[in-house]
Amino acid sequence: MHKDEIADLLEEKYHALLNFLEVQDNEKWTKGPEGKWTTGQQALHLLQSIKPLNDVLSMPRFFFKYAFGKNDRELYDYDTIVQNYQKALKENNDFVFKASKNMKIPKLKDKTYILSRLQVESKKLQYKIRRISDKNLDTLVLPHPLMGKMPIREILMWTAYHVEHHTKQLQENY
Secondary structure, X not given: OOHHHHHHHHHHHHHHHHHHHHHOOOHHHHXXXXXXXXXXXXXXXXXXXXXXXXXXXXXXXXXXHHHXXXXXXXXXXXXXXXXXXXXXXXXXXXXXXXXXXXXXXXXHHHHXXXXXXXXXHHHHHHHHHHHOOHHHHHHEEEEEOOOEEEEHHXXXXXXXXXXXXXXXXXXXXX
């Protein structure tokens, strides 16, 4: 997938999420289905996953090679990344991203701030995607907490799917 397509896909997925959250009943921000995260926790989780990605993409490129190595395999397409992620979720049903373990329920007064931060971080990521070289997208890798090291291009495609995954959960269950 071309980097402009990835940036556009992220725009689309975050737009759908934010539109849904802005019109959703405020009561659902602090309440969720039994044993599941609240809407606020879902939004906070997405913020906790995009913020570190933006932070690391601001670092010098030599850091990536030193810290994580280089890609040594063929790139996966979007559908393969989605299938691999769904398979990993099934195999690790109790897995929760470290930053999202024991997450407190965000207060309703924090909703506007969290949604605003999600929008800003999404725009920052889209900007960074368009500026990074195709070579770096394909050769530099980052660690994914569930799926291991992935080329940056794949992490970005996964990020778009991750937003869609949580948006669908919210639309179907909240």
